[in-house]
Amino acid sequence: MQTRFILINTSHAGNVGAAARAMKTMGFTDLVLVAPRWANVLRREETIQRASGALDVLKNARIVDTLDEALEGITHLCATAMTPRDFGPPTATPREHFELLLNKERLTHIPRGLEADLAYKNEILPETSELVQAAVAAPERGMGFLFGCERFGMRNEDVYRCHVALSIPSDPQFGSLNLGAAVQVIAYEWRLALGAFPVQSATLEPVLADAAQVAGMLGHLEQSLQAIGFLDPQAPKKLMPRLNQLFNRAGVTQEEVHILRGIAKAMLQNVARPEALTPATALVKG
Amino acid sequence: MQTRFILINTSHAGNVGAAARAMKTMGFTDLVLVAPRWANVLRREETIQRASGALDVLKNARIVDTLDEALEGITHLCATAMTPRDFGPPTATPREHFELLLNKERLTHIPRGLEADLAYKNEILPETSELVQAAVAAPERGMGFLFGCERFGMRNEDVYRCHVALSIPSDPQFGSLNLGAAVQVIAYEWRLALGAFPVQSATLEPVLADAAQVAGMLGHLEQSLQAIGFLDPQAPKKLMPRLNQLFNRAGVTQEEVHILRGIAKAMLQNVARPEALTPATALVKG
Structure with missing residues (x-):
């Protein structure tokens, strides 16, 4: 969409700059500035520095004089506004609103036969939800997120034009996010609602040992713990079951x-060479 | 927790400063800096400016030399790291990891009888999930989020100590969030996982008209649309059902x-005074 x-x-x-970077990290690139304080804001040093490489977003950004000029192609307008008003669009959290909106889009715009089919496929094969996304991303619909100025937020007349007032659920005692941070949270939630970028595992997937391998290892360990005099076979207490539980929890x-x-092998080898024993362990062994 | x-x-x-503000908007206040570049970072002008009022977080923040000194009381360590590594903790998105973690905590730490009771209550009465939160928030558990330096991220030896590597699902082509923005997203997700701050509606809750009131209004409108010559009772087409559908969608x-x-009344009154008609509408009427 x-x-x-x-x-x-x-x-x-x-x-x-921070907004441009936040958008780009979530794969969004369409930025419009309505009457910014600085006419040359897209070329200012601080902007470029904070954009940290999102220069294409800045380059393609448009500056316009009025909100009207920013709305072409946008059919759903979200205000981001915390201030209570006597009147205005309904308030919702980003997560609940996006979920409702995309469900509604899906139910409204997918042909009826296909819809049941997709619902079925989503239940059975979650990965086919791309089809749903494609349906939702019909080119005639556009989502617009409006952010007011840092000190005063959004003007009433701008909020009145919106379909919803999104409220990030922050601490009522200290609720005002930095503008760039708010753009980051909204872009993040919207991206996740549309279908997240895949997360690549930073490491190779480990292969879990099966229960037989764990049991074999525990037997080896038991032998070596007896050899070094830590485990008394006459009074084993629950040492081995305890270690078994520890390794189970860890998913070894x-x-x-x-x-x-x-380690078990090295312990056994060490004990086999009496010269390696300290007098104290030799005493325990004796 | x-x-x-x-x-x-x-x-x-x-x-x-941005991190302090981001934390505080989500109700978190415990900040520790390990070997920051500037020893006086908590008192620098830029820090205070970007903290934008989160001065108590800065005031209570600790600066330590080593990671070890930052970990007292923390039992679960989350790295925030994108760089692929040959070895390390498993990678997960914040949302899925927090959900798993809190489910696991709940299943592990709530007495069995209570657990079933809570699951039931959560299903029936979602607002009682405070009980679950209280159980999860047992004082002996602590969550630590680690953030590496801006240019190089986290060192391997620090990542190795963590239980998980959290990866914010960003665009693989431009995946690096600003540090403050990353703190904002993690703090936001963790707050929502623990139980979000309530969002206050910015406006009064509107009272929906019932179907009888809508029908009465449509009757009134129909009468006035006939009076002004827009609706021809001989060929009404689907004008009134179309308006009915529009108002239904809007939830009037x-x-x-x-x-x-x-408006309907004013239209009717207007028609009743012929001098108010323009020649054009009079012609249509005629």
């Missing part, structure tokens, strides 16, 4: 089983 | 019914 971020009367250049991997067996 | 944000080797003072309120009836 076409998505536009509209900043109205922004006064800090750094926030424009095959690689870790090798490491632990290596 | 005790929650601590730990910034390691932070180099930009502004980011420390009682106040709006009053307004619409007022």
